[in-house]
Amino acid sequence: MNRFTLKPEPHTHCSECPVRRLAWFEPGGNEAAGRRERLRSAQYVAPAGQILFQEGDVHRRAYTLFEGWVIRYKLLKNGQRQVLSVALPGDFIGYRSDFSAPMDYSAVAATPVTLCAFNERHIEELMRGDPDLTRKLIQIQCHQAQECRLRLSYVGQAPAIQRFAMFLCELISRLAQRGIDTRQPIEIPLNREDIADAIGVTSVHLSRISADLRKRGIVDCRYNRLVPADLEALHRLAYGDE
Amino acid sequence: MNRFTLKPEPHTHCSECPVRRLAWFEPGGNEAAGRRERLRSAQYVAPAGQILFQEGDVHRRAYTLFEGWVIRYKLLKNGQRQVLSVALPGDFIGYRSDFSAPMDYSAVAATPVTLCAFNERHIEELMRGDPDLTRKLIQIQCHQAQECRLRLSYVGQAPAIQRFAMFLCELISRLAQRGIDTRQPIEIPLNREDIADAIGVTSVHLSRISADLRKRGIVDCRYNRLVPADLEALHRLAYGDE
DNA sequence: CGTTAAGTTGAAGCGTCTCAAGATTGGTGG
DNA sequence: CCACCAATCTTGAGACGCTTCAACTTAACG
Numbered sequence: 321m322n323r324f325t326l327k328p329e330p331h332t333h334c335s336e337c338p339v340r341r342l343a344w345f346e347p348g349g350n351e352a353a354g355r356r357e358r359l360r361s362a363q364y365v366a367p368a369g370q371i372l373f374q375e376g377d378v379h380r381r382a383y384t385l386f387e388g389w390v391i392r393y394k395l396l397k398n399g400q401r402q403v404l405s406v407a408l409p410g411d412f413i414g415y416r417s418d419f420s421a422p423m424d425y426s427a428v429a430a431t432p433v434t435l436c437a438f439n440e441r442h443i444e445e446l447m448r449g450d451p452d453l454t455r456k457l458i459q460i461q462c463h464q465a466q467e468c469r470l471r472l473s474y475v476g477q478a479p480a481i482q483r484f485a486m487f488l489c490e491l492i493s494r495l496a497q498r499g500i501d502t503r504q505p506i507e508i509p510l511n512r513e514d515i516a517d518a519i520g521v522t523s524v525h526l527s528r529i530s531a532d533l534r535k536r537g538i539v540d541c542r543y544n545r546l547v548p549a550d551l552e553a554l555h556r557l558a559y560g561d562e
Numbered sequence: 563m564n565r566f567t568l569k570p571e572p573h574t575h576c577s578e579c580p581v582r583r584l585a586w587f588e589p590g591g592n593e594a595a596g597r598r599e600r601l602r603s604a605q606y607v608a609p610a611g612q613i614l615f616q617e618g619d620v621h622r623r624a625y626t627l628f629e630g631w632v633i634r635y636k637l638l639k640n641g642q643r644q645v646l647s648v649a650l651p652g653d654f655i656g657y658r659s660d661f662s663a664p665m666d667y668s669a670v671a672a673t674p675v676t677l678c679a680f681n682e683r684h685i686e687e688l689m690r691g692d693p694d695l696t697r698k699l700i701q702i703q704c705h706q707a708q709e710c711r712l713r714l715s716y717v718g719q720a721p722a723i724q725r726f727a728m729f730l731c732e733l734i735s736r737l738a739q740r741g742i743d744t745r746q747p748i749e750i751p752l753n754r755e756d757i758a759d760a761i762g763v764t765s766v767h768l769s770r771i772s773a774d775l776r777k778r779g780i781v782d783c784r785y786n787r788l789v790p791a792d793l794e795a796l797h798r799l800a801y802g803d804e
Numbered sequence: 805c806g807t808t809a810a811g812t813t814g815a816a817g818c819g820t821c822t823c824a825a826g827a828t829t830g831g832t833g834g
Numbered sequence: 835c836c837a838c839c840a841a842t843c844t845t846g847a848g849a850c851g852c853t854t855c856a857a858c859t860t861a862a863c864g
Contacts, residue, residue, distance in 0.1 A: 402715035784861095
């Protein structure tokens with residue numbers, strides 16, 4: 321049963337959207353956003369664990385994640401999962417230049433989520449009349465590609481502990497962008513396996529690494545909670561040239 | 563000394579370009595290409611080994627690779643290199659939505675190369691007047707992002723031998739697109755270390771894997787030459803669900 | 805044909821995985 | 835409010851894949 325359903329009224333308004341500054345509709349002011357809202361196809365809600373779309377689907381919509389966390393991933397033939405990225409509010413998910421082609425990855429809600437949907441036709445119409453939106457879309461795509469290159473480089477080349485540190489640094493900086501105080505403990509709706517699949521290790525090994533970081537007084541990341549102790553040390557571990 | 567120099571006359575014409583069907587200028591016919599050529603900033607040539615741009619550079623140009631092979635890579639602080647992709651003729655390199663931001667990766671010529679350059683201003687002008695080019699650029703970016711996701715997934719999750727098989731399959735299919743007979747031996751201007759850095763293993767270990775594939779009668783990839791023996795078996799090893 | 809760079813092979817060590825047992829957490833009902 | 839349960843996480847021990855270092859081989863080139 322699909323519990324990925326239309327959001328009950330009232331829908332939120334783009335002109336008052338708290339994450340718009342991070343999202344596709346960022347260009348222009350509240351007035352432009354209000355005008356564009358007409359071409360936002362619908363808002364959807366889904367519970368935690370709901371698969372939003374799957375690799376291989378022909379899924380003719382893209383989404384701005386309005387609220388909650390979404391995991392984007394690929395499954396290999398051997399059953400292994402690579403988490404490609406963790407999407408946070410404001411992120412644009414599922415866009416492709418050719419919506420008649422199947423999705424090349426899957427997405428699952430890590431928390432209950434609210435999504436603003438844009439279907440193929442509406443995206444075309446939005447871009448046709450609005451060079452700012454076209455430019456912003458290209459910018460979003462470039463940024464996502466850059467993040468993917470960064471992840472590829474550390475998953476390919478760094479030892480597991482450094483990968484974990486890089487993963488956490490990236491997450492922390494993206495949470496900070498969204499106004500969260502990253503010096504305080506933070507609820508993280510990702511389990512060991514989610515993070516392990518993102519950095520390309522087993523959850524068992526991640527446990528050991530995590531214990532190591534905790535004993536070194538850097539971060540305590542356990543049971544869906546991230547307690548930062550020494551963010552400078554974490555950053556040094558991730559990007560440092562020692 | 564920088565030996566990355568303007569190509570001596572005569573320049574090639576976009577209207578007669580053999581790789582245009584794979585490139586940014588694909589949309590429209592020869593006539594459109596001829597018109598657009600005015601905004602191709604210049605053609606450049608560089609010898610094998612020449613660095614085209616480096617991570618951190620503010621490099622206000624993008625290139626269509628006209629001839630030769632280019633390696634795109636990132637260096638980690640610890641000195642390790644992740645090869646992000648191998649660019650072949652027709653591929654678009656170095657584009658960013660914001661040319662005032664530094665490059666997030668580097669590029670080096672693997673062979674002598676010829677590049678068609680587009681500077682920031684010309685790209686803007688090309689896109690302003692030409693929705694087809696804008697659409698094609700988005701398509702290229704989406705495709706590159708998709709390839710990056712695929713690589714991330716196999717570098718993160720597959721054992722070394724499968725990664726190597728996937729790398730070879732991808733390369734072979736892209737060469738086939740360019741009209742090369744991939745049932746015959748092929749010259750590959752990549753050394754052990756280039757391939758090893760692409761799939762995230764050491765060149766020593768890649769040697770062992772490569773020897774294994776050779777002994778199993780699948781491919782013989784040594785000394786810059788790829789001799790395919792059983793492409794079906796290679797494909798099964800890469801993507802098979804056994 | 806000799807020189808040099810690149811690739812191959814062997815042996816030993818380390819990092820990560822696997823399997824399995826035990827601990828911690830959050831949720832549920834008594 | 836506490837006891838219990840299931841899911842998740844942690845920890846230990848042994849195995850395996852990959853790395854490192856070093857010696858040897860092959861290919862490319864003058």
